[in-house]
Amino acid sequence: MTLLEVRHITKRFGGIVALNDVSLSVAKGEILGLMGANGAGKTTLFSVIAGHAAPTSGEVLFKGQRLTGLSPARICRQGICRTFQIVRPMAGLSVAENVRVAALYGAHALRGAQVGARVAEALAAVGLADQRDTLAGALTLSGQKRLEIARALATGAELVMLDEVMAGLNPTEIAAMLDTLSSLRRDRGLTFVIVEHVIGALMTLSDRILVLHHGEEIASGTPQEIGRNAQVAEVYFG
Numbered sequence: 001m002t003l004l005e006v007r008h009i010t011k012r013f014g015g016i017v018a019l020n021d022v023s024l025s026v027a028k029g030e031i032l033g034l035m036g037a038n039g040a041g042k043t044t045l046f047s048v049i050a051g052h053a054a055p056t057s058g059e060v061l062f063k064g065q066r067l068t069g070l071s072p073a074r075i076c077r078q079g080i081c082r083t084f085q086i087v088r089p090m091a092g093l094s095v096a097e098n099v100r101v102a103a104l105y106g107a108h109a110l111r112g113a114q115v116g117a118r119v120a121e122a123l124a125a126v127g128l129a130d131q132r133d134t135l136a137g138a139l140t141l142s143g144q145k146r147l148e149i150a151r152a153l154a155t156g157a158e159l160v161m162l163d164e165v166m167a168g169l170n171p172t173e174i175a176a177m178l179d180t181l182s183s184l185r186r187d188r189g190l191t192f193v194i195v196e197h198v199i200g201a202l203m204t205l206s207d208r209i210l211v212l213h214h215g216e217e218i219a220s221g222t223p224q225e226i227g228r229n230a231q232v233a234e235v236y237f238g
């Protein structure tokens, strides 16, 4: 089943064409990797899908419903959530309180016990249950990245867009993050679109990879196909 469909998205910032006629689709339970050098348009694509930036043209559909023009909050309630490259937890609140805010953002109608259950479930899913009362600002970078994912889960998202969730992590933390993301997909049927400069992790996790260059798709395929693509090697690795 197709969950997300991006149709012919173009996004201009003044004279800059950040995205030029980009289309993609993501099936339920799939992990799509987005690859591209700095400035290729990856973050802009996340912003357009999540409603943080209006496309110049084109449309985004989720479960067949048009999202284009909806606010980020409405899009979140439809089931799409993104994380940001630079993590910004509410540092003075506890880990659990941060996740609670996200749960209420995702579904106003949730009541006491339901909120508590959703928070507990999201924290357990990312391995932060033991740190629920820690101040978010006191978490390690790896912990803060996990908190971002827990917040996305707590909104009730079915599709999560992860922006460089491995950046700054050491190899052990990256391996643990790979395990967490794989089990979220396996156990909860979650769907991911991931932007990642840690190429080994992107290759391991993704079912398919789409490569952007100066706002345009230059390749898409399995990680193996992308790994052998000469044009990708030239523009990405120089």
Ligand SMILES: Nc1ncnc2c1ncn2[C@@H]1O[C@H](COP(=O)(O)OP(=O)(O)OP(=O)(O)O)[C@@H](O)[C@H]1O
Pocket: 013, 016, 017, 018, 036, 037, 038, 039, 040, 041, 042, 043, 044, 045
């Ligand atoms: N708000 C904005 N105003 C003007 N130009 C922007 C804006 N956001 C992005 N751009 C430009 O759009 C292009 C694509 O940027 P984008 O951040 O989407 O790339 P990226 O692939 O995410 O890069 P990185 O890997 O460095 O995060 C760049 O040329 C960037 O300078």
